[in-house]
Amino acid sequence: MQPHACDQTTKPDLAPCVIVIFGASGDLTSRKLIPGLFSLFSQGKLPRPFAIVGCSRTEMDDQQFRMHLEKHCHDSVAAMDRWHDFAQHLFYKSVDYDLHHFRELAAYLEQLDQQRQTGGNRIFELAVPPALYPVIGDLLGQSGLADEKGPDRGWSRVIVEKPFGHDLESARRLDATLHNHFNEKQIYRIDHYLAKETVQNTLIFRFANTIFEPIWNRHYIDYVGIVAAEELGVGSRAGYYDQSGVIRDMFQNHMMQLLVLTAMEPPSRFDAYAVQDEKAKVIRSLREFDREAGSKLCLGQYQDGEINGKKVPGYRREQGVSADSRTPTFALMELYIDNWRWQDVPFYLVSGKRLPRKETRIVIQFKQVPHRLFHDVLGDTINANRLVIETYPEERIRLHFQTKSPGTAICLRSMTMDFAYHEHYQGKALDDYARVLLDCMAGDHMLFWRQDGIELSWAFLTPVLEECEKCSCEDNGLSYYPAGVWGPEPAGDTMRLLVDD
Template structure:
């Protein structure tokens, strides 16, 4: 089913965009894992629903030596494995694919790549708009962006045609390295050409957090310190480190999840309303939020932070992190973290924010919980007691893209007993069009030049500025063996998390019984 990018039939005033201009998409690391699992399935899906330009070319490049025919066959196998092949016109898509092998540190190799790009553009009659997607290790970002500039592929000053470069997180490994990377990229690319992807932002529920907050007058007046008891942001992952041990040993959960995904979820939940829903204004408000974070106090240290690492499961079916291939048997790399923080501004003063993420947990859940305060005076105290259960708002990103609000109501019958009722909204209800997953959405926005769902460098630096004291404390701690709490793979993390956030398990398990 094709879908109209210009206008949605059921919402003529909604913020939709025109179809992207004709362009060439160049994917670095085209033979790698990210390309096979995410990028080419996303590109094929966009092609199927009419989200790609009317005329386009996809040029793959990587160290792997292969011909264009071999590359096309490889892409075909990826799409067949993802289930996308049967629903698309492969005979139309395949001729737009080509391949050029590349040595990432060889200038002459980039001239060969330039020739391959220009050849594809000439063959298909393309104008020369280009998007470079770096699906490669972050350690190569600096050299590849520099080589593109030296080869004349950056076109920093071009006004007739656009050139964009897309990088995945992490954007450096600390504040200093992020600044070095940024300076290197800006040597050949303007800020408006750089797209720093955080695919969490392209998830439907995450985008709907702002709409829910700022398009409903019922909630905005109570979205502050006067009515909110705490906010909990949770991202539990069922998988372990898998094949990423080399990267994860260097990153850990704080660099892998907190500096990017968790900070973005925090901003969506706590930022002030922008004056207009436009990329610059939205990014400005996120930046203001990061500036308002109360600096981490190393003196309080592990009174604000719980770190954990998964051990073997209780039944022995899952190995521990230290037994994973490529992981040191004495590794102190955390795979779980819970952080208690505050936003020092008028809206949120004194309200704790609990940010939590971990690997090898019982199941994959991503959600934002807003716990409201109890009613100030219970008129039912002689009947049901002093405490009436407070309202709770649950915005679930995964697995169920829903928003649930708990309310108190009377149980049916002669007695006077309260029960918790739930008002629920599912984002998929009533929508019959083809949904875009997160990678489809970010690729589309890159082609359109829309920075709304991407990081800006000042936000990246402020995020690293906040996390740097935490990282330094963890890396310089002489008693890390004592402060790293082990938890069984397949559990809900270390029990010590409840010392920081007494409602931790409650926030994880809310609505699980109802769903079951």
């Protein structure tokens, strides 16, 4: 098969710019942002000229900042050579979050623009705790750093990390603060799941082929499963996680994006606005969650257990988690989309920590054949077709179907057509953070959330969060599971449908 000769990651000529990272002494910067930018630099994909300015309260000079980041980017000798060139573009400015420091920062960036010819174009990445998003948004506005001189020259963009608020109200407040100084086109709300190749490929798979779309509906599909399982526990994020739980951490953003990509109608054009419109329609069509009307939700929390032969502590024994915490670390939701395409097809969304293995997949389970032609010879054993779009551990798509086993007797064999995403691609795949940063430089909103989607998602999940909150003061509602199994017992039957192929 002829591979298509286009490099999907090449962007049209990017304008020079300065990327300012707030929270530059932190985990996200050293683990994701700088390695992502370094890999873009190594592949010649960053604009020229460019500069990166790290900002946080910790006192450091440029040299110390470069040394602090170096170890995170050295995975080969070739990388060490390139690092030296890359590091010349890294700067550090210590800031406190007040107007005086932001005015100083504005003057510093003016100077850097002149030295480096970066054209007054700036990206501000908020890699700080969420409480600082509105504070920094305000300070950028008050110090004039949000102002744009023109759409092509002197632009200003802000990248906001998840979580976008803690609930509907706080999401609206954050948005209002940002909109005091930035217009919607200047705001980029990151969901790095969207930058994963197989997640994007879901749209291409559905809408660049004719054979799947006619059967992608209630007439042929029995149920859809979306699974984001993690082997790890809460780790060093206990402070944040114990306040948030699995619904805020995974469902409001990543799970909702996987759901809308699977269920949306084809957009009229492949541009950010048209795609976001279709996504919003799906969330708007979700059947309201109402326990009394039969909506199903299973919440769980992991206890002591064993994963890969190693004993691991239960959630309440993790450092930073209160000993009587009732925060859910597992949720299984059954959702329905009330529209022409999906009426009465259950969508099972599952995410949890300390499950047997890390796995992210979308399962499309097709219906049984309408007439059991082989019933007399085979009984009821014909497996229905199943399509699995897997993002982790490998990026691949598998289609399970039936064939005849060779021989005189009628015996079926379940076979799998298997497509490994990177098998026929020689280039270097972009890491998800590199991808979203590149898109922001190009002014492309396709992989980012739009505010209406965020608000619709919070509005839908509000009664679910209320259910979780109930669970934190009552003794029922939360089930427990030992680390290393597929969630609590009440979720068992559904989990077997979704993780066993």
